[in-house]
Amino acid sequence: AHSSESGIVYCSTRKTVDALASELAEALGSSGIRVGRYHAGMGNDARRQSQRAFIDDDIQVMVATNAFGMGIDKPNVRYVIHNNVPESIEAYYQEAGRAGRDGDPASCHLLWNGNDFRMRRFLIDRGDAADEALDDEQRAWALQNRYRLLSQMEGYCNTTGCLREYMLRYFGDEAAAEHTAAAGASGAATDDAEGCGNCSNCLTQFEVEDVTDMARAAVRYVATRPMRFGKSLIADVLHGGNTERIRQMHLDGDRGYGELSSESVGRIKDIIGQLCGRGYLATSQGQYPVVGLGPRADEVEDEAFAFTVKRRASKRKASARARRAVDLLREEAELDQRPRVGDDAELFERLRALRKEISTELEMAPYMVFSDKALRGLCRLRPQTRDELIRVNGIGEKKADAFGEQFMAAIEEFESEHARDGA
Numbered sequence: 001a002h003s004s005e006s007g008i009v010y011c012s013t014r015k016t017v018d019a020l021a022s023e024l025a026e027a028l029g030s031s032g033i034r035v036g037r038y039h040a041g042m043g044n045d046a047r048r049q050s051q052r053a054f055i056d057d058d059i060q061v062m063v064a065t066n067a068f069g070m071g072i073d074k075p076n077v078r079y080v081i082h083n084n085v086p087e088s089i090e091a092y093y094q095e096a097g098r099a100g101r102d103g104d105p106a107s108c109h110l111l112w113n114g115n116d117f118r119m120r121r122f123l124i125d126r127g128d129a130a131d132e133a134l135d136d137e138q139r140a141w142a143l144q145n146r147y148r149l150l151s152q153m154e155g156y157c158n159t160t161g162c163l164r165e166y167m168l169r170y171f172g173d174e175a176a177a178e179h180t181a182a183a184g185a186s187g188a189a190t191d192d193a194e195g196c197g198n199c200s201n202c203l204t205q206f207e208v209e210d211v212t213d214m215a216r217a218a219v220r221y222v223a224t225r226p227m228r229f230g231k232s233l234i235a236d237v238l239h240g241g242n243t244e245r246i247r248q249m250h251l252d253g254d255r256g257y258g259e260l261s262s263e264s265v266g267r268i269k270d271i272i273g274q275l276c277g278r279g280y281l282a283t284s285q286g287q288y289p290v291v292g293l294g295p296r297a298d299e300v301e302d303e304a305f306a307f308t309v310k311r312r313a314s315k316r317k318a319s320a321r322a323r324r325a326v327d328l329l330r331e332e333a334e335l336d337q338r339p340r341v342g343d344d345a346e347l348f349e350r351l352r353a354l355r356k357e358i359s360t361e362l363e364m365a366p367y368m369v370f371s372d373k374a375l376r377g378l379c380r381l382r383p384q385t386r387d388e389l390i391r392v393n394g395i396g397e398k399k400a401d402a403f404g405e406q407f408m409a410a411i412e413e414f415e416s417e418h419a420r421d422g423a
Contacts, residue, residue, distance in 0.1 A: 004033075005078040006054065009063045010095055012084035012119055014039040020083060021063040028061070038064035066091060075102035081109045085116040087123075088149035089156055089170050112157050114353075118413065120150050125416070144289055155277015158270075160208045160308045162195025169279070208308040214260055214271050215307035219280055219293070219300045221256035227284060227292040231276075232342060232418045234291060235268040241343045265346035274309060342418035344379040347411065351375050354410050358403060369403055370395065382411055 009024075011017045021037035028035060036050045036059035053059040055074055062068065066086070080099040086092040092110070100106025124146045131139050152170060159166050168177035180195045196202055221238060229237075236243055237251050240258030251257060260268055272291065275281040282294040299305055352366075352375060359366040370378070374394035383389040389404045390397060 005060065006057060006074065006076055007061055007079040007081065008069065008077060008095075008098060009061060009081045009083055010068075010086070011063060011065060012086075012116065012123070014041045014065060016084065017063050017065055024061060024063065033061060034059045035061045035063060038062060038068040040065065040067045066095060069095060069098050072098075073101070074098070076104075077101065077106065078104075079107045079109070081111065083111055085110070085112040085120060085153060085157060087120060087146065087153070089152055089167065090149070092153065092156075093167065110157070115357075117150065117154060121147075121417070122413070124150065144284075147289065148283060151273055151276050151283065153277075155274050158274050158309055159278065160201060163199035163201050164196040166278075210306065210308050211271055212305065212307045214263065214268065215275055215280065216300055216305075217256060217259045218268070218272050218275060219297055221254070221259075222281055222291055223293060223297070224255060227290050230290055231269050231272045231283075232265075234272060235265045236343055238268050239263065239265045239343070241265065243343060264349060265343045266349055271309070275307075280307075341415040344376075347379045347414050348375055350410060350414055351378055351407060354406065358406065370399065370407070378407060378411065382415070383408060384412070 009020065011020060017037050017039045021035055025035040034053075036054055038047055038050050038054075042050070050059070050062070051068070051072065054062045055072065077099045080096050082092065082095070086095060096108040096110075099108055124143060127139075127143075131142060134142060156163065156166055156170075162180055165177045165180040168174075168180060217238060218234065221234060233245060233251075236246060237254060237257050238260040240252075240261040242252075246252055272281065276283055276291065276294065279294045279296040280300060281297070282292050283289040284292065351370075352372075355366050355369045355375065359369050362369075371394050374392055377392035377394065381388065381392055383392060386400055386404060389395060389400045389408065395404070
């Protein structure tokens, strides 16, 4: 549709820019579509040449990091594609706004998956060069503020409501947001009512899942202990986890403990994140953020309240084998009372997803990477070194060399997330 027109494809890392630009150039070259790239790792001359070629329409497609576009006024950009999720709604608004500045129709597309948010969290934890000038307190605040911005971006990605309305509310334009909502379907105020009639949520028919009961349970529990716990610990309590932290704090006696026992910890955390993103809950600033009530918390008790999320087509119900593996994990955890960070069952699902990614990339069956038994061993032992890794039943030296680093990195990331959330 835009073969002869200008467009920008934004990526989160330089490595992704280089890889995607090369792939697109090979795929589109035969059609006469030229592809350029732009990121801060390129030399000054190379960046200037690439930018000039794009402005002069010698390059139709520019693949770039967010380093591209500042101060560039090219009015005839017909589309902007985000190949990865941006760091914040502000960044997305600014970058997407580079399309259609001449007043003619243009389109913006945001492509994302869960790995994008894991990458963004990694980039946040790695820090920014500008942070070196900050003291410890300022650095901690900046870190948490970036997490808050990313949480809002995650809410935008997952909402089933009008995207224009979400953005207007985010920027504080409540009057315009209410006007947009009123222009859509009338009736109970849900997050999937039509609004602007122009965004993908308003134009596309997709399955939505009603998670109102989960949302109410989460907000009600936070109301009993506002600004006390992080997302992970709240999710563990609602799930009915048997972690050392829960036992030490006697949270297994709390009202709401185990109320969502049929749901995974990861899924509950996802709902809590979306509740934060939509203003029903809120997270504190600081190095260890905790969850409290948001400005819309009172709406949860309204009879008309409804909370929906997009049903992700790729999310299939766990197989009977996977459910048996989770049951075995819980039984083993009850016998093993060593201190541990986070819930083994949630870690198992994280590692199972990683195994699926690896097996798909290598075109092999998942069990050929690691068996379920080996994954349970990883969850139980949490290895940090190669020597610890090969002690896991079912993992020999060959598999440790081939896949060990990826799985140990996933375990480290999982424990860091839970430690940061106070779990």
